Amino acid sequence: MTAVEVEEATVRRARRTVLRDVSVRVEAGRVCALLGMNGAGKSTLFDVIADRLPLAGGSIEVLGATPRKARRAGRVGYVVQSERIDLDFPVTVRGVVSMGIASRREARQRTDDAIERVGLQDLVDRPLGRLSGGQRKRAFLARCLAQRAELILLDEPFAGVDRPSELTLRQAIGDLAADGNTVIVSTHDVRELDTWCDDAIVLAGRVVASGPVRETVTAERLAQAFGWEGSA
Numbered sequence: 007m008t009a010v011e012v013e014e015a016t017v018r019r020a021r022r023t024v025l026r027d028v029s030v031r032v033e034a035g036r037v038c039a040l041l042g043m044n045g046a047g048k049s050t051l052f053d054v055i056a057d058r059l060p061l062a063g064g065s066i067e068v069l070g071a072t073p074r075k076a077r078r079a080g081r082v083g084y085v086v087q088s089e090r091i092d093l094d095f096p097v098t099v100r101g102v103v104s105m106g107i108a109s110r111r112e113a114r115q116r117t118d119d120a121i122e123r124v125g126l127q128d129l130v131d132r133p134l135g136r137l138s139g140g141q142r143k144r145a146f147l148a149r150c151l152a153q154r155a156e157l158i159l160l161d162e163p164f165a166g167v168d169r170p171s172e173l174t175l176r177q178a179i180g181d182l183a184a185d186g187n188t189v190i191v192s193t194h195d196v197r198e199l200d201t202w203c204d205d206a207i208v209l210a211g212r213v214v215a216s217g218p219v220r221e222t223v224t225a226e227r228l229a230q231a232f233g234w235e236g237s238a
């Protein structure tokens with residue numbers, strides 16, 4: 007099954023075209039890295055997949071449905087970039103994780119399991135605003151786990167997190183894919199990519215390259231496209 011299929015998509019923000027003629031396909035059960043410089047359109051592509059922005063042209067299917075249907079059925083989990091999170095919102099770790107669960111009956115167990123999987127069991131009653139950046143990202147990932155989303159979008163989950171948190175996140179991402187879910191992760195960090203993802207999409211307002219990570223993200227290609235030397 008195909009998790010995301012975008013064809014010749016155009017997306018505008020504030021009347022500017024920020025994605026042009028974008029065609030990408032992400033197969034179910036894969037971990038796909040979304041790469042590109044600041045302003046390349048990574049968050050915009052996530053917003054479209056997660057039904058937060060409409061297409062100005064082209065078409066998109068998410069889990070075989072429209073983005074709206076997929077979102078409303080709770081099949082898509084989206085962890086936005088930390089800059090977009092409202093830290094004044096008064097909610098604890100447990101609160102934020104349980105928000106993703108539609109079934110009340112299983113809520114407690116699923117919440118506890120998800121919190122444990124990201125290693126936040128000692129912080130369940132801590133308000134979100136009093137967590138570190140890395141802990142907060144883990145809390146939002148736990149929400150996707152509890153929700154049992156089939157498609158998980160993670161916008162720069164590794165930015166500013168320490169090595170143990172990064173490894174916890176990577177482990178959780180691998181587990182999700184092993185269970186048949188699809189994970190798309192935007193990142194600036196191209197080091198060690200082939201240790202945790204299968205495919206990559208390189209964006210620059212359009213698709214520069216996409217495919218299996220080893221063929222797509224070569225040092226030569228990145229240097230050519232962006233002048234990168236390992237990390238953007």
Ligand SMILES: Nc1ncnc2c1ncn2[C@@H]1O[C@H](COP(=O)(O)OP(=O)(O)OP(=O)(O)O)[C@@H](O)[C@H]1O
Pocket residue numbers: 019020024042043044045046047048049050051087
């Ligand atoms: N809310 C908004 N309103 C208008 N334009 C926006 C908005 N958000 C982003 N943009 C513009 O859309 C373009 C793509 O931005 P986007 O946030 O998708 O890039 P990105 O690849 O996620 O960047 P970064 O790595 O900095 O997070 C940029 O030119 C940006 O200025």
